[in-house]
Amino acid sequence: MSENGPDGVEALPKRFVDAPAAPLDCRHRLVERARLEWWPADGGDPAALAEDFLAAHGIDLREVSRPAVHDPDGVCGAxxxxxxxxxxxxxxxxxxxxxxxxxxxxxxxVVYGHADQPAAPSGGGRAPGGWWLGDWRDSWTPHAHADAVEAVRAAIGRGDVYQVNVVGHAAAPYAGDPLPALARLAALPGARYGGTLAGLGWAVGCASPETLIALEDGRLVTRPIKGTRPATGAGRRELLASAKERAEHVMIVDLERNDLARVARTGSVRVDELFAVRRWCDLWQAESTVSAAPADGLGLAALLRAVCPGGSVTGAPKLAALDRIAALEPVGRGASMGALGWVGPGRIDLGLTIRTAAADAERLHVWAGGGITWGSDPAAEVAEAAAKAAPVRALLAAA
Known part of the structure; x- marks a missing residue:
């Protein structure tokens, strides 16, 4: 685990901050003030560590419903x-x-304060040789992916689970600065959580359309997405008419309702919108909105434990689905299927890291998958994952 306070980050260049969900009015004048990075080998509860670190640096989310005011001259958020x-x-x-x-x-x-002067836009340029991306290498073959789908269907048949999300991974070598390539993902249509976050030897780029958890007008809100078709007229009609997709979707909505109920005021959970069809790139996706009033005394750590990892990328029941995921997926989910966004005084806005890529010193990484139910067709699930990954891969390869 590493921590940097003001003295440790003061020498960093003041670059334009494009973290997903960062306040638009502040992005040109944000400067990093403190940073916490944690790996599982460090031990401890990551949710509690995040809450404590934020509180120590002026962002007290130990009671998320506590009224707070954005300070234009002090700490902005994280x-x-x-x-x-x-x-x-x-x-x-x-x-x-x-x-x-x-x-x-x-x-x-990463905690940010407000700088006196606007920051320079981040444009990369660290590698003068330009940008090159090599061939993608998948972590499993289409046949192995299809076998995983069949294994989930068998588990459903035994009554072990009702639904499991399976995810594949691919990596490609690169040369040049990965940040401009990752930043391009924010331009994908429907990228509600478009942006980047970077550290020493790593970077993440996100084009997610899905709200994992947000605090809006005093209510906790999640917007699970489940159900995909090509963005054509026929695809929209097919998605709306699909009994399989609707059943899969409602199952996850119920899971999200239960997750929120664990940290909500009794009787306050409601479904505000059910199975709305919205577009991401060249795909239609079904989205619902579930909200609840936070329970008295609810802190960020308890909230993260309740909603993470997101139900739409795990399955139902969640813990049983996680067991199946661990048994079936040959490669970890890395930057994908987690949470990325912004928190601040009186504000929480975290996206689910679908449609997300990561860079290390040598390779770019992408992930894609889908929810498996008894009615899933293995070939169709393999094709759906490829369709979700295609716009991300294409934009990363662009010069």
């Missing part, structure tokens, strides 16, 4: 990243296979 493995650990579940990106921490909290 970028917060929590991997799926760290979320599973905090929730008491299986953490899965080893990560393919060991340089990437499983928890990163």
């Amino acid at each position: 970028a917060l990243y929590l991997s799926a493995a760290a979320g599973a650990r905090a929730a008491g579940g299986s953490t899965g296979a080893p990560t393919p990106v060991p340089a990437l921490p499983d928890l990163a909290v």
Whole structure:
């Protein structure tokens, strides 16, 4: 685990901050003040460590519903990243296979204050040779992916689980500065949580459309996405008419309702919108909105333990699904299927890291998958994962 206070980060260049969900009015004048990076070998509870570190640096989220005012001259807030493995650990579940990106921490909290002068836009340029991306190498073959789908269907048939999300990984060598390539992901249509976060020897780029957890107008909000079709007229009609997709979706909505109920005021959980069809790149996806009033005294750590890892990328029941994921996926989820966003005084806005890529010193990494139910067709699930990854891969390869 590493921590940097003001003295440790003062020499860093004041670059434009494009962390997902960072306040738009502040991005040009943010400067890093403190940083926490944590790996599982460090021990401890990552959710509690994040809450304590934030409180020690002027962002007190030990009671998320406590009224707070944004200080335009003081601490603005913090970028917060929590991997799926760290979320599973905090929730008491299986953490899965080893990560393919060991340089990437499983928890990163970067606290920002306001600078007197605007920061220079970040444009990369550290490697004068330009940008090159090699061929992608998948962590499993389409046949192995299809076998994992069949294994989940068998587990459902035995009554072990109702639904499990399985995810594949691919990596490609690169040369040049990966940050501009990762930053391009924010331009993908529907990237509600578009942006980047970086540290020594690692970087993450996100184009996620999905809200894992947010605090909006005094209510906790999650927007699970489950159900995908091509973004055509026929695809939209097919998604709306699909009994399989609707059943899968409602199952996850119920899971999210239960997750929020653990940390909500009694009787306050409600489904505000069910199975709304929205577009991400060239895909239609079904999204619902679930909200609740936070229980008195609810802190960030307890909230993260309740909602992480997200139900739409694990399955139901969540802990049993995590066991199946750990048994089936040959490579860890790394930067994907976790949480990335912004927290600040009176503010929480964390996206689920789907449509997300990561860089280490040598390779770019991407992940994609989908939820498996009894009615899943293995070939269709393999094709759906490829369709989700394709826009991300294409934009990363662009010169």
